[in-house]
Amino acid sequence: MTPDKPNAPAVKPQGQWHHGNLRESLVQWGVALLREVSLDQLSLRQIAKSAGVSVGAPAHHFGDKDGLLAAMxxxxxxxxxxxxxxxxxxxxxxxEQGRMHALVRGYVEFAQANGSLFELMLGPGLGNRLQYPELAEQGRASYLLFCEIAQPLLPPPAQCAMPHADALQMLWSSIHGLAILRVHRRPAPMKASRSRTLDHQVETMTQFCLAAIAGLRIP
Incomplete structure (x- = not known):
């Protein structure tokens, strides 16, 4: 597959995304293409061609490529x-353990299955994200969901070794780090094959987070 003439996505976007809602169609086709090509290979021309519209159509809705990427x-x-x-x-x-496991599983599984999209969502490709309110809102909603589940597991503020905001940031950072490693297919350098499986690493990360939370309690 070449950057200039990619094949159509192997799996088309779900739903009837076409000219009745062109903005949504372009977003969905862009996301679908990112499951087939890298972020560096993706172009407005490819997305417009897949959606069956002129190459200038994305600019009408998004201004430029970054605008479309932010929507994606x-x-x-x-x-x-x-x-x-x-x-x-x-x-x-x-x-509590099951819900933490669900958070870790969902995050890491999504990242591994959608590497290029995950890179777009949380990588350095987009500049000032705050200029894209939709992206800022959804990114915040994703983190708030994590906080909604993880914060009740923390010791009460008066008995916690660090502010809740800092503890939550460190927990999320650990999970995000594992997700990045899975995206880049870089499991821990250990001989045992089980240590490389998604299931094992998700379970291990869950136990790590719960142990870290328990260790935050001031005696």
Whole structure:
């Protein structure tokens, strides 16, 4: 597959995304293409061709390529939130370990399955993200979902070794680090093959986060 003449995505976007809602169609086709090519290979021309519109059509809705990429990143956050909520919905509210596992599983699984999109969502490709309100809102919503589940597991503020905001940031950073390693296919350099599996690493990260939370409690 070459950057200039890619094949159509192997899996077309779900739904009837076409000229009735061109903006949504372009976002969905862009996301679909990112499952076939790298972020560096993606072009407005490819997306417009896949959507069946002129190469100038994306500019009408998004201004430039970054505008479309920001909308695609926002859609990625929506999909990430939906995946994690689908896992959480299967668990009782008092299953603390299970709910933390669902957060980790959903985040890392999504990243591994959508490497180029995940890179767009959280990588350095887009400049000032705050100029794209939709992206900023969805990124914030994704992090707030993590806080919604993880913060009740922390010790009360008076008994916690660090402010909750700092603790949550460090927990998320650990999970994000594992997700990045999975995206780049760089599992831990250990001989045992089990240590390289997604299931094992998700379970290990879950236990790590729970142990870190327990260690934050001031005796």
């Amino acid at each position: 990143a926002a859609q990625g956050f929506r999909e990430l939130i939906a995946l994690r909520r689908s896992y959480l919905a299967k668990l009782p509210a008092d299953d």
